[in-house]
Amino acid sequence: MSYKHFINPVETVKRIMTYTIKEGQIAIDCTVGNGNDTLFLASLVGENGRVYGFDIQNQAIDIAREKLSKAGFAKRVILIKDGHENIDKYIFDKVDFIVYNLGYLPSGDKSIKTTTFTTLKSLKKSLALLKSSGLLLITCYIGHEGGQEEKEAVEDLLISLNQKEYNVLQFNFINQKHNPPILYGVEKL
Ligand SMILES: C[S@@+](CC[C@H](N)C(=O)[O-])C[C@H]1O[C@@H](n2cnc3c(N)ncnc32)[C@H](O)[C@@H]1O
Numbered sequence: 001m002s003y004k005h006f007i008n009p010v011e012t013v014k015r016i017m018t019y020t021i022k023e024g025q026i027a028i029d030c031t032v033g034n035g036n037d038t039l040f041l042a043s044l045v046g047e048n049g050r051v052y053g054f055d056i057q058n059q060a061i062d063i064a065r066e067k068l069s070k071a072g073f074a075k076r077v078i079l080i081k082d083g084h085e086n087i088d089k090y091i092f093d094k095v096d097f098i099v100y101n102l103g104y105l106p107s108g109d110k111s112i113k114t115t116t117f118t119t120l121k122s123l124k125k126s127l128a129l130l131k132s133s134g135l136l137l138i139t140c141y142i143g144h145e146g147g148q149e150e151k152e153a154v155e156d157l158l159i160s161l162n163q164k165e166y167n168v169l170q171f172n173f174i175n176q177k178h179n180p181p182i183l184y185g186v187e188k189l
Contacts, residue, residue: 010181012171017041017097017099021044024048025044026049030087031055031084031114032079034063034067039068041097042068047076049076051076051077052080054087055079055080056081057105057108058081060105064077083122085119085122094129094134096133100136102150115146116150120157132189135185137185138183139184166188168184170183171183171185
């Protein structure tokens with residue numbers, strides 16, 4: 001897909017990260033995967049910041065660890081091999097930024113993917129962890145089995161948030177074929 005002025009959700013996430021995340025902040029990547037978002041977050045929070053990364057697959061954690069250590073960012077990132085639905089077992093302080101990129105690891109076993117149940121459990125906990133002015137971004141994919149149901153559950157939860165506590169935006173192309181991803185952004189007031 002080519003764009004002239006618009007950008008796709010992956011690039012939108014990067015741009016939002018770039019202009020919102022400041023040195024010294026705390027960020028969480030709830031789906032580490034190939035470690036691309038984790039690495040980018042680590043570059044933005046600087047050496048005094050902290051990034052936590054969750055994934056249930058050794059493969060993802062290993063790939064990310066390697067990328068982070070090559071970039072010299074290993075000390076500022078804590079990689080956790082556990083489901084993001086257990087986020088409250090590891091993180092107790094409020095955080096500035098949380099990102100989810102749902103679905104499966106493109107280069108890995110496509111049967112290992114996020115699920116509606118665990119995503120919702122995690123999202124509820126994550127929303128409670130956001131600092132005032134903190135942001136949460138979540139990209140949903142609907143082309144795989146279970147993806148549409150997961151996206152609808154995420155949207156139902158986000159639509160129900162009190163507008164006095166959160167602002168919620170949806171970014172998506174509405175005339176594209178082949179199930180383009182849908183990005184939701186949540187800002188805690
Ligand atoms: C689309 S990939 C993430 C891609 C990643 N953002 C990147 O930059 O490469 C989704 C990841 O979510 C992971 N995942 C699935 N269920 C999970 C869960 N309950 N908790 C944490 N990660 C999970 C998968 O193992 C997979 O690596």
